Amino acid sequence: MFESDATAIAQRSSTGVLPHRDRVGDLVDEAHARYADCDEGAVADYIPVLAEADASRFGLSLIGADGGSHDAGDVDVAFSIQSISKAFVFALVCEELGHDAVHDVVGVNNTGLPFNSVMAIELNGGSPMNSMVNAGAIATTALVPAANADERWARIRDGLSRFAGRPLMLDGEVYRSESFTNHRNQALGRLLQSYDRLAIGPDEAVDLYTRQCSLAVTARDLAVMGATLACGGLNPFTGERVVSAETSRDTLALLAACGMYERSGEWLFEIGLPAKSGVSGGIVAVAPGKGAVGTFSPPLDPAGNSVRGQRACAYLSRALGLNLFASSPDPARPDAHEGVSR
Numbered sequence: 540m541f542e543s544d545a546t547a548i549a550q551r552s553s554t555g556v557l558p559h560r561d562r563v564g565d566l567v568d569e570a571h572a573r574y575a576d577c578d579e580g581a582v583a584d585y586i587p588v589l590a591e592a593d594a595s596r597f598g599l600s601l602i603g604a605d606g607g608s609h610d611a612g613d614v615d616v617a618f619s620i621q622s623i624s625k626a627f628v629f630a631l632v633c634e635e636l637g638h639d640a641v642h643d644v645v646g647v648n649n650t651g652l653p654f655n656s657v658m659a660i661e662l663n664g665g666s667p668m669n670s671m672v673n674a675g676a677i678a679t680t681a682l683v684p685a686a687n688a689d690e691r692w693a694r695i696r697d698g699l700s701r702f703a704g705r706p707l708m709l710d711g712e713v714y715r716s717e718s719f720t721n722h723r724n725q726a727l728g729r730l731l732q733s734y735d736r737l738a739i740g741p742d743e744a745v746d747l748y749t750r751q752c753s754l755a756v757t758a759r760d761l762a763v764m765g766a767t768l769a770c771g772g773l774n775p776f777t778g779e780r781v782v783s784a785e786t787s788r789d790t791l792a793l794l795a796a797c798g799m800y801e802r803s804g805e806w807l808f809e810i811g812l813p814a815k816s817g818v819s820g821g822i823v824a825v826a827p828g829k830g831a832v833g834t835f836s837p838p839l840d841p842a843g844n845s846v847r848g849q850r851a852c853a854y855l856s857r858a859l860g861l862n863l864f865a866s867s868p869d870p871a872r873p874d875a876h877e878g879v880s881r
Contacts, residue, residue, distance in 0.1 A: 556829075556860075557603055557607075557829055557830065557859060557860075558859065560603070560607045560609070563601060563603070563607065563609050563859065564609040566854075566855060566858045566859060567599055567600075567601050567609040567610070567611050567855070568611050569854075569858075570599060570611070570851045570854045570855050570858070571597065571599045571611035571612045571851065572611075573850075573851075573854060574597070574847045574850045574851050574854075575597050575612065575847070577846060577847050577850065578838075579838065579840075579846045580838030580839050580840055580845070580846035580847075581838055581839060582594050582820075582837045582838055582839070583818040583819070583820075583837070583839055583843070585720070586713070586716055586717050586720060586818070587716050587719075587720065588712055588713050588716035588717075589619075589713075589716075589818065589819055589837075592618070592819065592820065592837040593837070594837050594838050596612075596613045596616055596820070596835060596836060596837060597612045597613055597834075597835070597836040597847050598610075598611070598612045598613035598614040598615070598616055598757065598758035598759075598833075598834065598835040598836070599611045599612055599614065599758060599832070599833075599834050599851050600614045600757075600758045600759040600761070600762040600832070600833045600834075601762060601830060601831070601832050601833075601855065602759075602762040602763050602765070602766040602775065602830050602831055602833070603766070603775075603829065603830040604766060604769055604770050604775060604828060604829055604830050605775065605830075606775040606776055607830075608759070608762075610758075610759060612758075613758070613835060614757060614758045614759045614833075614835075615757050615759065616757060616758075616835060617710070617755040617756065617757055618755065618756065618757070618819045618820060618821060618835055618837075619710050619713040619752060619753050619754065619755060619756075619817075619819045620699075620707075620751075620752060620753075620754045620755070620756045620761075620817060620819070620821065621752045621817030621818050621819045621821065622671070622673075622676070622752065622815065622816065622817040622818065622843075623756075623761065623815045623816065623817040623821050623822075623823055624676075624699060624751040624752055624754060624817075625670055625671050625675075625676040625679070625815065626671070626768075626790055626793075626794055626798065626815045626823070627698065627699050627702050627764060627790075628670075628676070628679055628680055628683070628695060628698070628699070628751055629641070629670040629671075629676075629679050629790055629793065630702075630768070630772075630781075630782050630786050630787070630789075630790040631683065631694070631695070631698040631699075631782070632679055632680075632682045632683055633782070633786045633789055633790065634782040634783060634786045635683070635684055636682060636684070638785070638789055640682075641670070641679065641682065644678060644679075644682065644736065644738075645667055645668075645669060645670050645675045645678050645679055646667065646668045646669055646675070647669050647670075647792070647793050647796060647797070648668050648669060648796070648797075667731065667736065669793060669796070669797045670793065670797075671793065671794070671797040671798055671800070671815065672797070672800070673723075673724055673727055673748075674727045674730075674731060676748055677724065677727060677728055677731060677737075677741075677744050677745055677748045678731055678736050678737060678738075678744070680695070680744055680747050680748045680751065681737045681738040681739045681743075681744040681747075682738050683695060683747075688739075688743050688746070688747065691739075691743075691747060692747055692750055695747065695750070695751050696709070696750075696751075696754065698781070699751070699754060699764075701774065701777075701779060701781045702763070702764040702767050702774065702781050703756065703760045703763055703764050704763050704767075704774050704776045704777045704779075705760070707754045707755065707756060707760070708754070708755055709750060709753055709754060709755070710753050710754070710755040711753075713752075713753040713755075714749060714750060714753035717749045717752065717753060718746070718749055721745065721749055724745050724748065724749070725741070725742075725745050727745075728741030728742070728744055728745040729741050731744075752817075756821070757833075757835070758821070758833040758834055758835040759833060760833065761821055761822070761823040761831075761833030761834070761835075762823070762830075762831050762832060762833030763775070763776060763831075763833075764823060764831070764833075765823040765824065765825040765830075765831025765832070765833060766825075766830050766831040767781055767787075768787045768790055768791055768813075768825050768827075768831070769787075769825050769826060769827050769828060769829060769830050769831050770787075770828075771783075771784035771787050771788075772784055772786060772787045787827075790813075791813040791825055791827060792813070793813075794813035794814060794815055794825070795807055795812075795813040795863075798813060798814050798815040798816070799814055799815070799816055799842070799844055800816075800842050800843060800844070801842055802840075802842045802844060806844075806849070809853060810824070810849075810852055810853050810856045810862065811856060811861070811862030811863045811864045811865065812824040812825060812826055812832075812852065812856055812861055812862065812863065813825045813827075813863075814852065816843065816844040816845060816848070818839065818843050819835075819837065820835050820836050820837035820838070820839065820845045820848065821833070821834065821835050821845065821848070822834045822844065822845050822848035822849065822852060824852045824856070824861075826856075826859075826861040826863075827863070829859075829861060832851070832852050832855055834847070834848035834851055834852065835848070836848050
C-alpha cells in the first residue's frame with residue numbers, strides 16, 4: 540500500500556544524517572500535500588466518541604534530535620492518545636522495575652493477532668505476549684509502582700507529560716465514553732487475573748489503562764515524545780532526562796517488533812522505523828538519533844492504523860533516509876564512494 544518513490548528521492552538524503560532544516564521542512568510540507576486528499580480508511584466507531592472525529596483532519600510534525608521543529612496541517616488539534624500511550628507507559632515501567640521484570644510478566648513477541656485478541660492469551664498459557672496489545676498494556680499499567688490508584692494515575696500522567704514536555708490533560712468525554720463501552724478490556728483484565736498476570740485488581744488496572752488512553756495530545760506532542768526516545772530518553776526541548784538510554788533502546792526494539800499490531804512486519808519491511816499507532820488516528824515513528832514523526836489523521840485501515848499517517852511516514856522515511864536498515868553514504872563526504880577498504 541506504500542508508494543516507493545525510490546527513484547525520485549534516492550538522492551535527497553544519506554541515511555546517516557538529516558538534511559538542512561529548510562530541506563526537512565520542505566519535505567514535511569510535501570508529504571502533507573501529497574496525502575491530504577487521500578480518502579481511504581474509516582474512522583473508528585467502536586468507541587462512540589471517536590466516531591464523531593472529523594475525517595478531513597491531517598496533521599504532520601517532525602521533531603529533530605537537535606530540537607528542530609517542522610509542522611504541516613492540523614498539528615495543534617487535540618485528540619486522545621489511545622494505544623500510543625502503551626509505548627511510553629512501558630518505558631516508565633521498565634525504568635522503574637528493569638528490563639527483566641517487565642519481560643517476565645508481559646513478554647516482547649508479536650501475537651500476529653488483533654490488538655484486543657482474547658485468543659492470543661489463551662493460546663500462550665495466559666501470557667499477554669507484549670505490552671503493545673491491550674492485554675499486555677493492561678498488565679504493564681498494573682506494574683506501575685504506587686501505594687494506591689490515585690498515586691499510580693498521577694505517576695502515569697506525570698511521566699507521559701514529561702515525555703511531551705508539557706502537562707497533558709485527561710479528555711473527560713473520551714474517558715467516559717470508553718468506560719461505558721470497554722467490556723472487552725474488562726474481560727481481558729479478568730482473564731489476566733485468572734492467570735495471575737496482574738499486580739493489582741482487574742477493575743483498577745482496566746480503569747487506569749482507560750485513563751491513560753484518554754489523555755489529550757497533538758501531532759506535535761507525539762513528535763516530541765518520540766524524539767525523546769530518539770535522543771536516548773532526553774527530551775530535546777526541556778533537556779530533562781525522562782528515561783535512560785537503555786530503556787529507550789528496549790522501548791524502540793519492542794515498537795519495531797509489535798508497535799503496528801499484526802501489520803508490524805509489513806511496516807518494518809516498507810518503512811523501517813519503530814512506531815506506534817492509536818485508533819484515534821495518531822502515529823509516532825522514531826528514527827533513533829535523528830528525531831521522530833508525529834501524525835494525526837482519523838481514517839484507519841482494517842488493522843487500526845491511520846492511512847494518511849502511514850503514507851506520510853513512508854514518504855518521509857525514504858526522503859530523509861530514516862529507515863534503520865538502509866545504508867547510503869553521505870554524498871558530502873569526500874570518501875563516500877571509495878568503499879570501506881583502504
